[in-house]
Amino acid sequence: MVVLEKLGPFLTLLAAAMAAFLPGLGSAKAVSRLGQTINGVLTEQPELFGRALILQALPGTQGIYGLLTLFLILTRSGLMELGFSADITWYQGLLWIAASLPITIVGYISALYQAKVCETGISLIAKRSDQHARVIVLAVVVETYAIFALLASVLAIFSLS
Numbered sequence: 001m002v003v004l005e006k007l008g009p010f011l012t013l014l015a016a017a018m019a020a021f022l023p024g025l026g027s028a029k030a031v032s033r034l035g036q037t038i039n040g041v042l043t044e045q046p047e048l049f050g051r052a053l054i055l056q057a058l059p060g061t062q063g064i065y066g067l068l069t070l071f072l073i074l075t076r077s078g079l080m081e082l083g084f085s086a087d088i089t090w091y092q093g094l095l096w097i098a099a100s101l102p103i104t105i106v107g108y109i110s111a112l113y114q115a116k117v118c119e120t121g122i123s124l125i126a127k128r129s130d131q132h133a134r135v136i137v138l139a140v141v142v143e144t145y146a147i148f149a150l151l152a153s154v155l156a157i158f159s160l161s
Helices: 002-042 046-077 079-085 090-127 129-160
Strands: none
Touching: 002 046, 002 079, 002 090, 046 079, 046 090, 046 129, 090 129
């Protein structure tokens, strides 16, 4: 019976952890991949460092969105203040998981796809540095879906509290 009492807080903590873990993992993979590509370009064109750094940083935002979602879940559910003594049923825990799913899934995937856009963009600015603004716009289009997913998770989180 004690296990069932703690299932709600456990599921809620799982929701928060998933929201931070998967988008963070996607961002780490994306930023690493871009760093490797940038290093290759910088061997011949070190003056592109600043422009390339902006492109490397873009897919890192999904990790930030996931971390924001973690904090919202922990604070809105009461876990931050009360810990595992928070009065959360297993059903409510499942609802917290459902609320975390948009940013968990879309945050992970969009970071990887945004990295692909940025990677080809780095190749483009290596050949034509005047195209930097266009490359950023194309990468930000992918970012839009991570923002939509964050908004969906935030709206779901606030509807549960």
